Amino acid sequence: MLPSLNTPKNNLTTPKRLNKRIITKVPSETPECYTKVTVETPGPSKSASCESKCDELRNLTVAVRIRPMNSRELSVVGSTNIINVHNKKITIQTATVGSSITKLAYVFPYDHVFWSCNSTDVNYSSQEDVFSEIGEPLLETAFQGYNACLFAYGQTGSGKSYSMMGKDSEIVDYNNTVGIIPRFCKRLFDKINEVNSQFTTATVDISYFEIYNEKIHDLLPHSSNNMRIPLKVREHPVWGPYVVNLSTHTVKSYEELKSWLLLGNKNRATAATVMNEKSSRSHSIFSIELSLSDTNTQENLTRRSKVSLVDLAGSERLGSVSNNDDKHKQGIFINKSLLTLGKVISALADHRKGTQFVPYRESVLTWLLRESIGGNSFTSMLATITPAHIHLDETLATLRYACQARSIVNRAHINEDPHDRLIRELRTEVKRLQTLRQRYECDSLSGSDTQIDNSSEYLQELEDLRHKLLEKENELDVAQKNWENRYKEHELQQMEQLAQVEKKKEELESRVRVMSNITDNVNLSPYQTNFLEEVENILTFSPSRKQELIKKFQLWLNKCGCDYEVSLNKCGNYVNIVDSDTLNKATCAINEVENILIQEDVENCLNNLKWSDSSISEVDINSAMNDIYGAAKLLQPHINKDEKLRLVFAKFIKSTQALETALCNSISSNKSKKAVTFRL
Ligand SMILES: Nc1ncnc2c1ncn2[C@@H]1O[C@H](COP(=O)(O)OP(=O)(O)OP(=O)(O)O)[C@@H](O)[C@H]1O
Numbered sequence: 251m252l253p254s255l256n257t258p259k260n261n262l263t264t265p266k267r268l269n270k271r272i273i274t275k276v277p278s279e280t281p282e283c284y285t286k287v288t289v290e291t292p293g294p295s296k297s298a299s300c301e302s303k304c305d306e307l308r309n310l311t312v313a314v315r316i317r318p319m320n321s322r323e324l325s326v327v328g329s330t331n332i333i334n335v336h337n338k339k340i341t342i343q344t345a346t347v348g349s350s351i352t353k354l355a356y357v358f359p360y361d362h363v364f365w366s367c368n369s370t371d372v373n374y375s376s377q378e379d380v381f382s383e384i385g386e387p388l389l390e391t392a393f394q395g396y397n398a399c400l401f402a403y404g405q406t407g408s409g410k411s412y413s414m415m416g417k418d419s420e421i422v423d424y425n426n427t428v429g430i431i432p433r434f435c436k437r438l439f440d441k442i443n444e445v446n447s448q449f450t451t452a453t454v455d456i457s458y459f460e461i462y463n464e465k466i467h468d469l470l471p472h473s474s475n476n477m478r479i480p481l482k483v484r485e486h487p488v489w490g491p492y493v494v495n496l497s498t499h500t501v502k503s504y505e506e507l508k509s510w511l512l513l514g515n516k517n518r519a520t521a522a523t524v525m526n527e528k529s530s531r532s533h534s535i536f537s538i539e540l541s542l543s544d545t546n547t548q549e550n551l552t553r554r555s556k557v558s559l560v561d562l563a564g565s566e567r568l569g570s571v572s573n574n575d576d577k578h579k580q581g582i583f584i585n586k587s588l589l590t591l592g593k594v595i596s597a598l599a600d601h602r603k604g605t606q607f608v609p610y611r612e613s614v615l616t617w618l619l620r621e622s623i624g625g626n627s628f629t630s631m632l633a634t635i636t637p638a639h640i641h642l643d644e645t646l647a648t649l650r651y652a653c654q655a656r657s658i659v660n661r662a663h664i665n666e667d668p669h670d671r672l673i674r675e676l677r678t679e680v681k682r683l684q685t686l687r688q689r690y691e692c693d694s695l696s697g698s699d700t701q702i703d704n705s706s707e708y709l710q711e712l713e714d715l716r717h718k719l720l721e722k723e724n725e726l727d728v729a730q731k732n733w734e735n736r737y738k739e740h741e742l743q744q745m746e747q748l749a750q751v752e753k754k755k756e757e758l759e760s761r762v763r764v765m766s767n768i769t770d771n772v773n774l775s776p777y778q779t780n781f782l783e784e785v786e787n788i789l790t791f792s793p794s795r796k797q798e799l800i801k802k803f804q805l806w807l808n809k810c811g812c813d814y815e816v817s818l819n820k821c822g823n824y825v826n827i828v829d830s831d832t833l834n835k836a837t838c839a840i841n842e843v844e845n846i847l848i849q850e851d852v853e854n855c856l857n858n859l860k861w862s863d864s865s866i867s868e869v870d871i872n873s874a875m876n877d878i879y880g881a882a883k884l885l886q887p888h889i890n891k892d893e894k895l896r897l898v899f900a901k902f903i904k905s906t907q908a909l910e911t912a913l914c915n916s917i918s919s920n921k922s923k924k925a926v927t928f929r930l
Pocket residue numbers: 316317318320366404405406407408409410411412413529530531562563564565634
């Protein structure tokens with residue numbers, strides 16, 4: 251059942267804070283048997299005074315659309331149209347109550363009323379009329395950087411989907427009967443193309459999902475299987491509630507967006523057939539995120555806005571759904587979102603209670619639409635009704651609901667970086683002061699204006715103005731400089747990060763290149779830290795070149811009078827050097843030997859060596875360990891088959907690695923530099 255909203259019975263009192271009392275006088279020709287019922291609601295307080303400099307307060311804009319009677323309604327005996335529309339007001343004349351001849355007339359004022367019953371009527375509202383009245387203003391606000399939301403509410407079959415979407419076949423050709431969503435998207439791209447010429451870059455991201463039985467389903471999932479997985483809602487500390495893992499798609503044209511829209515509608519329809527009447531029981535939310543960057547200015551100011559276009563589930567009253575107890579309970583569950591929406595609207599509309607608790611989190615729908623209803627958004631509601639007398643109760647409920655929603659005040663602000671905002675505001679202020687100063691100066695020069703004299707008061711005023719302008723210009727200058735510094739700092743950080751990434755990339759590329767070239771007979775120790783140097787050596791030098799270098803090195807050493815024996819290590823990347831007198835050992839990389847061109851190079855190379863008196867060298871350890879790892883690798887496929895062996899094998903590898911580290915550490919602690927003096 252719908253929430254019990256304050257029913258406009260007799261002279262109902264509604265929020266006083268925002269509006270004057272609207273008393274509709276009963277016209278003199280109205281028969282006395284009609285009791286006039288007046289519903290008092292606030293008119294839209296456009297651009298109401300702002301508490302915060304950057305927030306704009308605005309009431310929810312509420313529109314009502316009346317669809318034509320359908321064949322079922324027309325076929326009812328005595329079928330009558332109970333609705334009259336006059337001057338943005340809807341009057342409902344009820345049937346005779348009981349045995350008395352008293353009739354009731356309910357009057358509801360709205361921001362817009364669309365009479366769509368007969369296309370031949372002069373005041374008939376077409377799809378385009380509806381869009382231009384309630385869709386177009388939201389598009390404008392989205393371009394200014396405000397969030398916007400439009401939701402359609404009404405009884406099942408009252409025309410919500412017709413108004414919001416229209417038929418898919420019509421969307422394909424974009425004919426006159428397409429609904430608000432395709433129109434909004436088409437105009438969005440038309441407008442982007444217009445503003446693009448003014449140095450603005452725009453990005454459009456869309457998402458489309460539905461809520462059924464409190465579960466969220468993505469209608470545009472990356473994989474069709476994902477549609478079945480219900481998604482969760484989380485709360486971001488800054489951006490508020492959002493759907494986790496909801497797919498978003500960046501679109502560059504209306505044509506591209508149209509295909510996503512059609513796919514989403516198809517997915518919704520497919521689910522509807524599977525889940526029995528799902529369409530009228532599910533809420534669908536189509537979201538557009540618009541990002542506009544002003545590339546004309548140095549600061550590249552960016553504004554972002556989110557537009558939510560919502561087709562709510564049909565608001566069936568439970569009494570009309572079923573008398574069966576189980577179905578009744580099911581109905582309560584299905585309508586939970588609408589019940590909570592009613593509570594939320596009631597709480598927000600009731601300003602008398604001040605900042606009372608608003609139960610947003612009682613349903614997924616209200617939680618997700620928190621910012622749209624009573625938050626940072628310009629929001630419109632489209633209530634749809636049928637004029638048929640058989641749906642009087644439903645229609646009255648919808649109209650009361652809509653009437654109450656008019657009292658909700660949203661506080662919206664342009665979504666931009668606070669610094670961008672400061673610069674924008676200062677620019678506007680400077681512009682205003684400049685115009686003011688120019689006007690004063692012109693008036694003063696022409697001296698024609700009798701209003702202005704050259705009295706000291708006037709001169710003082712002009713001086714104050716100049717002073718204020720100078721102050722604001724300085725403030726703007728500082729703000730822009732701060733911005734520039736911040737931008738430079740950020741750019742520097744990015745460059746550093748980029749350099750690190752490049753370095754990593756180079757290293758990885760080198761590894762990939764090396765790995766793809768390494769032959770099977772080259773074993774690399776998993777503990778080698780100078781991996782690249784090691785493998786570069788393997789790749790750069792052919793075996794014959796290495797032998798050549800060893801010979802050349804030996805000759806240099808002999809020539810310098812060093813009694814050292816040199817040989818290549820097993821892997822072919824290091825040169826083993828053994829002092830023939832002491833048997834101390836040292837190693838150097840093969841590329842160091844290649845760099846030796848003159849005697850001084852030999853001296854440098856030998857002086858950098860670390861000598862070890864241990865009987866084994868680091869190279870010996872590496873080579874021996876490589877043999878162990880090689881053997882282990884051969885055994886691994888057999889070991890992998892047995893769980894116990896795998897465990898033992900893992901322990902073995904771990905302790906082997908520990909041994910390798912310990913051996914290497916013990917050598918390096920024994921290493922010492924040795925000054926080499928040549929006996930020339
Ligand atoms: N303004 C209108 N002009 C002509 N036909 C309309 C209008 N509004 C609705 N209809 C027709 O009424 C029928 C029901 O409309 P629609 O499906 O939009 O209702 P609904 O409120 O979305 O229903 P539900 O809640 O079950 O999804 C459709 O056949 C639609 O074409």
